[in-house]
Amino acid sequence: MAVQFLAPESLQNLLTVLEASGYQVMGPQLSEGAIVYDHINDVADLPRGIETLQKPGSYKLQQTSSTRFFNWANGPAALKPLLYKARQALWSCEQVAQAVNGGFVFKDLVPQAVPTAVIGVRPCDIAAMLIQDEHFIQSEYCDPYYKAERDALFTVAVNCSSCAETCFCASTGDGPSLDDGYDLLMDELDSGFLIRAGSTKGEQVLKKLPVTAASEDLTAMAAEQSAHAAEKQKRYLLDENMHANLFSQLDNRRWHDIAERCLSCGNCTSVCPTCFCHRETEQAELDGQSTRHFREWSSCFNADHSVMHGHSLRDSSELRYRQWMLHKLGSWIYQYGRSGCVGCGRCIAWCPAGIDFPAEANAISGEVELWEA
Amino acid sequence: MTTSTKKPRVSVHKFASCSGCQLAFINMGENLIKLTELVDIVHFAEAGPLGPDDEVDISFIEGSITTPHDVERLEKIREKSTFVITVGACATSGGIQALKNNADSDVWMRSIYAKPEYISSLSTSAAIKNHVKVDFELWGCPVDVKQMLAVVRQLLYGVAPLDINEKVCQECKRKNTVCIMVTKGEPCMGPVTRTGCGALCPSFGAPCYACYGPAENSNVKLLGERFIGLGLDQNVVKRKFLSIHNATPAFAEAKLLWSDTEGAQQ
Ligand code: SF4
Numbered sequence A: 001m002a003v004q005f006l007a008p009e010s011l012q013n014l015l016t017v018l019e020a021s022g023y024q025v026m027g028p029q030l031s032e033g034a035i036v037y038d039h040i041n042d043v044a045d046l047p048r049g050i051e052t053l054q055k056p057g058s059y060k061l062q063q064t065s066s067t068r069f070f071n072w073a074n075g076p077a078a079l080k081p082l083l084y085k086a087r088q089a090l091w092s093c094e095q096v097a098q099a100v101n102g103g104f105v106f107k108d109l110v111p112q113a114v115p116t117a118v119i120g121v122r123p124c125d126i127a128a129m130l131i132q133d134e135h136f137i138q139s140e141y142c143d144p145y146y147k148a149e150r151d152a153l154f155t156v157a158v159n160c161s162s163c164a165e166t167c168f169c170a171s172t173g174d175g176p177s178l179d180d181g182y183d184l185l186m187d188e189l190d191s192g193f194l195i196r197a198g199s200t201k202g203e204q205v206l207k208k209l210p211v212t213a214a215s216e217d218l219t220a221m222a223a224e225q226s227a228h229a230a231e232k233q234k235r236y237l238l239d240e241n242m243h244a245n246l247f248s249q250l251d252n253r254r255w256h257d258i259a260e261r262c263l264s265c266g267n268c269t270s271v272c273p274t275c276f277c278h279r280e281t282e283q284a285e286l287d288g289q290s291t292r293h294f295r296e297w298s299s300c301f302n303a304d305h306s307v308m309h310g311h312s313l314r315d316s317s318e319l320r321y322r323q324w325m326l327h328k329l330g331s332w333i334y335q336y337g338r339s340g341c342v343g344c345g346r347c348i349a350w351c352p353a354g355i356d357f358p359a360e361a362n363a364i365s366g367e368v369e370l371w372e373a
Numbered sequence B: 001m002t003t004s005t006k007k008p009r010v011s012v013h014k015f016a017s018c019s020g021c022q023l024a025f026i027n028m029g030e031n032l033i034k035l036t037e038l039v040d041i042v043h044f045a046e047a048g049p050l051g052p053d054d055e056v057d058i059s060f061i062e063g064s065i066t067t068p069h070d071v072e073r074l075e076k077i078r079e080k081s082t083f084v085i086t087v088g089a090c091a092t093s094g095g096i097q098a099l100k101n102n103a104d105s106d107v108w109m110r111s112i113y114a115k116p117e118y119i120s121s122l123s124t125s126a127a128i129k130n131h132v133k134v135d136f137e138l139w140g141c142p143v144d145v146k147q148m149l150a151v152v153r154q155l156l157y158g159v160a161p162l163d164i165n166e167k168v169c170q171e172c173k174r175k176n177t178v179c180i181m182v183t184k185g186e187p188c189m190g191p192v193t194r195t196g197c198g199a200l201c202p203s204f205g206a207p208c209y210a211c212y213g214p215a216e217n218s219n220v221k222l223l224g225e226r227f228i229g230l231g232l233d234q235n236v237v238k239r240k241f242l243s244i245h246n247a248t249p250a251f252a253e254a255k256l257l258w259s260d261t262e263g264a265q266q
């Protein structure tokens, strides 16, 4: 199906059709001073006219006179918390009287995922999801917990028309407009939405919407809008040989300099939509008869991330920051054929210390020119 | 740990403290009954059983050491216990009362009490580990009962208790709580504070108070400078660190880093 046009007053139909198709619908909303994905059934709850002002260590919302629903850049969480749960029970074990298997009964706790449609997904979030898909389900070991949630997910992505100061997806090739990986994709224009399907599921939903064929003028306008958004991005990540550059700089003084400014809090890795490190923990009942085994988000900024035989190999922020950057921008390329950064800028805005990840990466690779005076 | 089939023996002792951690113990509800089926509680004055000098497998110790008599009592407890666990800020780091370590306690005593000669007290409030060997520390003001039970369970299984020393921010993010330092400029202690509370305060929009003390690898200097950048006075910044866990080496650094603009006694 070609590109279609959806009038602004028909946006509610999208929510209704998704609900009628059996999805719980989630969408961007204002909560605690940020844009977060939460349950939604009325377009009136969308952050209309809101823009996000994002700077190193700072995130603010601004009400504008715009009537657009998706004029903000992004919030603290991408799709990651919906697919790769922050805390996931993996299996349980119970001790029973019978002597089968030594008296232990193990149960897999793969979730019964609720079919979920998310509207207002950003292009960089889809790019990050495709990276996590590769990690969790396309590798040798398929992760059934992630897969259950992923199979139940329907995405309605919206190309970005307004980027934040922290965005640099244009330089990583992951935005501000999207090529694939979505179920439905929209462009928001002042006159309404352009909408297209990227999957069979998406086509089925699109068929039920009150759409008309989009004019060439409108599609040209949308393309121009995306190009304009890309041009406005001032941050960028050098991509020529970034991994080789970084690995040749293991002893660079700058790692030490960053460590003095870094809190080793791991907020950057938690908000990063591609980071997947975790720890596993055991939660036993007090009577000792049963236990549940959990996986929870962890970070290369935690001491236990690098413990071997009771000793933490990366015992300083210097080594931890280096690990985070070298993996994300360096060895990730050997693992997955691309860098682990989609340019969403979350690690910049949500770093309480305001450390600028791409600026540091460029500086370590020899490019010291900065975007801020 | 004992290898016999006898139930492990447990005691709960108190030194200088508000008793809040013992209350947390008593308030654990149904699990307290379950616990008494698994272990023999031989001493727990606040709850009833008295046997302060009995030999035990595990001693939980609440409170800091502030008198010469405390020191004697603590040494005896250590001798009679296989495994010593400190519970709470007072026992683990000296508590809020360790602020007296920065003052001249004799002067205070003479200025407050009519007959200071009746009082026998040390000039400092010290953590248990400053006097005897401690096998495991449970941080928090007060401690989290879930953590306490997990430690008991791990010891009953015969394994060393797991120490999670990451920062509060990690739990904040796992809970999907929006960071109030980044959105509202709130001076949150989360980035230097040990997790354990489940990032309780930030989830209600309040900045972390550092109840669980310093996390490992804490950058106190940078966070303090960040607070000053957010508009806090040096003195306020200093007080944020010199609070519940003022006697920990990490937070005590604040005394050297920021001057006392109000001229309060050092
Ligand atoms: S490294 Fe930073 S900018 Fe890149 S994807 Fe992760 S959070 Fe986004």
Ligand code: SF4
Pocket (backbone or CB within 6 Å): A261, A262, A263, A264, A265, A266, A267, A268, A269, A301, A350, A351, A352, A353, A354, A355
């Ligand atoms: S770079 Fe920022 S967010 Fe990441 S660990 Fe350091 S201080 Fe925390």
Ligand code: SF4
Pocket (backbone or CB within 6 Å): A267, A352, B168, B169, B170, B172, B173, B178, B179, B180, B181, B182, B188, B189, B190, B191, B199, B202, B208
């Ligand atoms: S609110 Fe506090 S604890 Fe939570 S992420 Fe922000 S700085 Fe860390």
